[in-house]
Amino acid sequence: MNNKVVWITGASSGIGEALAYAYSAAGARLLLSSRRTEELERVKQQCAHPDQTRVLPMDLLNIASFDERVKEALGAFGHIDVLIHNGGVSQRGLVLDTELSVQRQVMELDYFSYVALTKALLPHFIERKTGHFVVMSSVMGKIGTPMRSAYAAAKHALHGFFDCLRAEVSPMNIKVTLLTPGYIRTNIAQNALTKDGSKLGQASQNIEKGLSADKAAMKMFRAIEKGKFEAYIGKPGAEKMALVLNRLAPRLLMRMAPKFVPK
Template structure:
């Protein structure tokens, strides 16, 4: 990774923070982004010899501002080799009880923010001879569960969009990796939106007992290095992808009562 420039969103906590440490250790030059500037500087402060870690705060919900943020990012090192779209927000509410405003916010952050930022960066990657775009999706980007309707929709949308985009720019030396974590021990359930749009403020038992973020980051790092198109990460919940593919009706019935929080 020496002299490679990696831009990571959602870098102030969780998987994004763990990816910062992983890529810094590998020798990459980093741009780290999220809404929380103070937390970004905390993450930077945790890294030794952090000369090549640049903080650039942004809000993925404000997609009209992201083209300008991409311009600012490109000015820092003159290029971006890998864009890792890790920023996002989850959900813990029943579909029929969730306000349209909450659903729209989830889509703006998870889908439109990722799309806008990627479209702003990819032309510069192409002009530079190639690059890689990474989207941190979720296992619920492959199947739906209770309490995740809008969140699952936003992740499914990423797969549809970036699968299509991959086909369109395959001859431009742009690789696209979709990483699908399951239960990872982060604050994702604490920050998850309830029906009204407020944070849940509690940690799910499944998340509490999940994979450590550093272990998840290591698997994502390897998948990106290997230029995989998709990677599934987690514990036994990963088997759900194959379960649905082979036995869709049984899987549907199982998910009606499966513990997902």
């Protein structure tokens, strides 16, 4: 990764922050994006090479600004090698209770922002005949459990879109890697949207017992460097078993699904 340019969205905390440290330590030049400029500056200063790190604030819900943000990103180092889509929000609420506006908000942030930013950067990758899109999906992008309908829908959609994109651009030496994390110790549960759009505001026991963000970032780093199409990131256990059951015994998984609901 020495001197390669990596753009990370959602870089102000959690997995995005941990990825920034991993890539900076490996010698990459970084572009860090999220809405929280002060937190991005904090992450920058804690990177191994802050002089090779740039802060590029952006709101992923402001899709109209993406063309300008891409121009700014390209102006920072002259090109981009890897875009890591990492921004997003989770959700907790029964289908019956969750307002349609919440379903739309999650889809806008977790799916349409990824699509729009990809389309804005894709001409640059095509022109250079190289590039790598990395997509932060989830185990919920492969299975369904109670209380996660909006989140799972957005993550499932990512797999469909980016699998199609890979089929189109692989002859141009452009790569696509989908990451499917399980329980990773971040604030994702606290920030999850509930049935009316308010934040959940409490931790999940399962997530608190999950893989640390630092260890997850290193697993992701290795999967990205290997150019994997898709990679599960997490501890061996219920989440990985759920992925296997979903493929081999989906009816059994449905009977077990309530056990995967975060406590």
